[in-house]
Amino acid sequence: MTKVLATALLLSTAVQVSRAQQFDQLTRPVATLTDRTQIRAMLDALLIPAIGQVDQAQVVDVTANGFGPNDLVVLYPSMETYEIGTDVPKPLQQSMKSWEIAADYRLDATRQEAMRIPVDAHLDQDARAALTGDVLSAVARYYEGDAFDLRMSQDPEGVRLEIWNYDPEALQYRAPPGSVRLDTLWQAFQFAAPAIVMAFRDASGCIETYAEAGQIHTRPCE
DSSP states (O other): OEEEEEEEEEOSOOEEETTEEEOOEEEEEEEEEOOHHHHHHHHHHTTOOOOSOOSEEEEEOTTSSSSSTTOEEEEETTOOEEEOOSOOOHHHHHHHHTOOOTTOOOOOOOHHHHTTHHHHHHHHTOHHHHHHHHHHHHHHHHBOSSOOEEEEEEETTEEEEEEESSOGGGBOOOOOOOOOOHHHHHHHHHHSSOOOOEEEEETTEEEEEEEETTEEEEEEOO
16 A cells, blocks of 8 residues: 655755754655555565565655655655665656556646735635645735745644745734624624615604614604
C-alpha cells in the first residue's frame, strides 16, 4: 500500500541576521510505503543496502518536481536516509509517477485576485475555496503587512498552527464583526421599511395615519 501525503520540512540552513538566526520552512510531498514487499522491491531497484528490519519507507520529493532522482528515502525505524541516484529503473519510475496527493488543493493568485475568492467561492458553493477565502479574509483583517507565512495541521491528537516570516508591528487586533441571528435580521427588515403615511379629510378635519416600529398611529394633519 502506498499512502501519499504532504508534510513540512524545516530547512537545515540558518542565515545570521543581526545576531539572530532566521529560519524558513518548506512543504514537500511525501510518499509513505508500508507494504514490505513493495518496500523491498524499491530498495533492491535503487541498490539501497538497508540495515535491519524496515517497517516503513518514506520518499520525500525534495526537488518538488515529482518523485525521482535526487529525492530522499527515509527508512523506519532505523531513520537511515538515502539519496535517490539518477539511475532509476523504468518500472520504478512508472510506479513513482502514480504517487499523487489525493484531494490536493493549491492556490496561486495575485493579491487583487485573492480578494475575489470569498465571493466566487460562495457563488460556486466550493467548500475548499470558501475555506481558503475565509483564511485570506482573516489574515487581511488583522495583518496589514506584505510577507506572511502560515501553516496549519490537524489530526486526531489536536491542532498545530505556525506563523512566521511576518512583521509583528503590522498585526493589529480588531473586534470580530457581530453576528446577527436570522430572526433578528428578519425583524429588522420588517421594521426598517419606510413608513407609509396616508392623509384623509372627514367631518372632523384632516387626519393622518402612519406606521412606526410596527405600530399604527393617527394624528391631526400638521
